[in-house]
Amino acid sequence: MLVFTGAALSPFVPFYLPLVVLSAYFLFAVDSFIVSGYSILSYGIVSVFLTERISENLILISIPEFPPLEIVLVEFVVYSFAFIFTAAVSSLVVHVLREQIIRVKVGISDIVEAIDYGIITVDEKGCIVWSNSKAESFLGATLSPGKTLLEIAVDPFKKPIERILSGQEKMLEFENEDRIFMIRGSDLFDGKGTILMVNDRTEEKEIERKMQMRDKLVTLGNFAANLAHEVRNPVSSIRASAELISHSKEKTDKNKRLRELIMRESDRLDYLVESFLDFTKSFDLTNREIGLYDLIEDVMNELEKSKYFNKNIKFRNEVKSDISIKGDYNLIKSVLSNLGVNSLKAMLAGGTLVFGARETDEKKVLFVKDTGCGIGEKDLSKIFSPFYTHFKEGFGFGLPIVKKIVELHNWDIEVESVVNEGTEIRIIV
Numbered sequence: 001m002l003v004f005t006g007a008a009l010s011p012f013v014p015f016y017l018p019l020v021v022l023s024a025y026f027l028f029a030v031d032s033f034i035v036s037g038y039s040i041l042s043y044g045i046v047s048v049f050l051t052e053r054i055s056e057n058l059i060l061i062s063i064p065e066f067p068p069l070e071i072v073l074v075e076f077v078v079y080s081f082a083f084i085f086t087a088a089v090s091s092l093v094v095h096v097l098r099e100q101i102i103r104v105k106v107g108i109s110d111i112v113e114a115i116d117y118g119i120i121t122v123d124e125k126g127c128i129v130w131s132n133s134k135a136e137s138f139l140g141a142t143l144s145p146g147k148t149l150l151e152i153a154v155d156p157f158k159k160p161i162e163r164i165l166s167g168q169e170k171m172l173e174f175e176n177e178d179r180i181f182m183i184r185g186s187d188l189f190d191g192k193g194t195i196l197m198v199n200d201r202t203e204e205k206e207i208e209r210k211m212q213m214r215d216k217l218v219t220l221g222n223f224a225a226n227l228a229h230e231v232r233n234p235v236s237s238i239r240a241s242a243e244l245i246s247h248s249k250e251k252t253d254k255n256k257r258l259r260e261l262i263m264r265e266s267d268r269l270d271y272l273v274e275s276f277l278d279f280t281k282s283f284d285l286t287n288r289e290i291g292l293y294d295l296i297e298d299v300m301n302e303l304e305k306s307k308y309f310n311k312n313i314k315f316r317n318e319v320k321s322d323i324s325i326k327g328d329y330n331l332i333k334s335v336l337s338n339l340g341v342n343s344l345k346a347m348l349a350g351g352t353l354v355f356g357a358r359e360t361d362e363k364k365v366l367f368v369k370d371t372g373c374g375i376g377e378k379d380l381s382k383i384f385s386p387f388y389t390h391f392k393e394g395f396g397f398g399l400p401i402v403k404k405i406v407e408l409h410n411w412d413i414e415v416e417s418v419v420n421e422g423t424e425i426r427i428i429v
Helices: 013-026 029-049 069-116 133-139 158-165 202-248 252-278 292-303 329-346 375-383 398-407
Strands: 116-124 130-131 173-176 179-187 192-202 288-291 313-318 324-327 351-360 364-371 411-416 422-428
Touching: 013 029, 013 069, 116 133, 133 192, 158 173, 158 179, 158 192, 179 202, 179 329, 192 329, 288 292, 288 329, 292 313, 292 329, 292 351, 324 329, 329 351, 329 398, 329 422, 398 411
Parallel strands: 313 351
Antiparallel strands: 116 130, 116 192, 173 179, 179 192, 288 324, 351 364, 364 422, 411 422
């Protein structure tokens, strides 16, 4: 083109510059310098060697007279520097742009992969365009782009996805193997496809259930306070009547037995009311750093004074002196004391009670282990229910209070037990 439009005088000489820029954009930095070198070479051949040798009959446009060779050489040098400078600048700019694009792509990809939602985008035909790994984990299938989502999805995911893609629903909730899922669909901005968001709501539902349970417990606590007031009044009257009988002049054996029965049962009823109030009352947390070793030493000292302790029971503190947790000292001490008393009741014939703690990953596990009578497998699911107990004494409020305090700290509690071998209760902090 330069040959037939005037060589060095051709108006198309500047078109070398966008060629260099495009090579930097579509190829690599070094390629733009190679293209600029070829441009310099070709322009030099045409302008320096062919300018005065081109027949005027071959020139397609009207041009002025050819300039002297000195001017042609100057223009050649100027354009050569322009080509190299353009290659350098365009390579730098393209390199920076590519880094920014990669950073944005990586950032978005990391964000989408990190969230707990499964995300699937499909086109208007229902074919998969893109999905994250969480979606594949939820659906239990490989979501390859180009495949039809409804052909890959299996129940119970298939029907909700089908209803959402057909426009019948925007959001559906369903269960799958004891897990609760929600699928929400939204049209893409251009209307040519749908984005599906899959969320495992099991933990959210459990939190909602616990919140509802706490609300019920608050209501129950208010009722219990009124109930306790109403019960204590007649209990006091019954006890006062029993004391009057004891001062009566007629001290027959029958009166004595009645007096003892009334006083014993009134004490039992009073203990029931106190236990019920302890279970239903609200606790206020005062969190602070607690050294577990010293805390357990205090608990063991108190347990030695328990009426259930005997010389055949041995205590062991297996907690390292440097392990600590953050929580309410008095409430945690109450938890360990409750668990310790239960262990003593299970080892009336003797045994070993161990308090210990271990660290796993980012969690700490506090455990209480005994060698007592153990708990049957069918009873394990009931031990945290009020009024359930396999001991002769008590009303079964100890372990429910323990669980309530543990959950108040946002911790977990686990129980492992073998009949005639012992029980281990773990608190995961």
